[in-house]
Amino acid sequence: EAGVAQSPRYKIIEKRQSVAFWCNPISGHATLYWYQQILGQGPKLLIQFQNNGVVDDSQLPKDRFSAERLKGVDSTLKIQPAKLEDSAVYLCASSFQRGGPDTQYFGPGTRLTVL
Amino acid sequence: DQQVKQNSPSLSVQEGRISILNCDYTNSMFDYFLWYKKYPAEGPTFLISISSIKDKNEDGRFTVFLNKSAKHLSLHIVPSQPGDSAVYFCASKGNTGNQFYFGTGTSLTVIP
Numbered sequence: 187e188a189g190v191a192q193s194p195r196y197k198i199i200e201k202r203q204s205v206a207f208w209c210n211p212i213s214g215h216a217t218l219y220w221y222q223q224i225l226g227q228g229p230k231l232l233i234q235f236q237n238n239g240v241v242d243d244s245q246l247p248k249d250r251f252s253a254e255r256l257k258g259v260d261s262t263l264k265i266q267p268a269k270l271e272d273s274a275v276y277l278c279a280s281s282f283q284r285g286g287p288d289t290q291y292f293g294p295g296t297r298l299t300v301l
Numbered sequence: 302d303q304q305v306k307q308n309s310p311s312l313s314v315q316e317g318r319i320s321i322l323n324c325d326y327t328n329s330m331f332d333y334f335l336w337y338k339k340y341p342a343e344g345p346t347f348l349i350s351i352s353s354i355k356d357k358n359e360d361g362r363f364t365v366f367l368n369k370s371a372k373h374l375s376l377h378i379v380p381s382q383p384g385d386s387a388v389y390f391c392a393s394k395g396n397t398g399n400q401f402y403f404g405t406g407t408s409l410t411v412i413p
């Protein structure tokens with residue numbers, strides 16, 4: 187079974203530029219998550235999708251971050267414009283269903299450096 | 302507000318000995334707990350979980366213990382192997398929604 191795929195793996199941009207990350211979850215997984223992991227911290231949830239609907243985006247900085255999951259499969263996370271403090275690893279995860287004990291499977295992450 | 306805390310940022314253990322990683326949580330509504338293992342340049346991978354109806358769950362060399370009254374869980378690795386060297390994150394979730402809260406991680410080094 188293929189795992190969660192993410193691209194690009196690394197991205198370096200200057201502040202105020204835009205950037206987009208892509209995630210393809212495990213086939214059949216209805217729930218998709220985007221996390222931000224700043225160096226030395228644990229992953230922090232940015233947004234959670236159930237199929238193509240948003241379940242939780244309470245911690246997404248909506249003035250600059252946006253995410254979509256068209257057709258309930260792939261997802262993109264965009265930052266526009268980027269700030270220095272956005273430097274982090276952006277992790278995508280998926281799980282089979284929402285609710286109840288359910289393990290999340292993570293992709294390798296995209297390491298973003300904002301200069 | 303850090304709802305899940307791992308107070309030891311690092312731990313070194315001799316190969317063959319027991320590794321004990323600790324995690325504390327503050328939210329009494331959390332009812333499901335997981336441990337993830339992370340190698341450099343990779344995403345976290347699921348290791349073991351436990352629900353609040355249990356106080357112990359074992360999988361091979363890995364055992365997770367849950368003390369609900371103390372809001373504390375621990376991961377025991379016996380015997381520790383050099384390949385276990387990684388960062389370990391604990392995560393917790395409540396019985397509503399599916400948001401997991403992660404600790405800051407403990408870097409385990411198993412010395413051959």
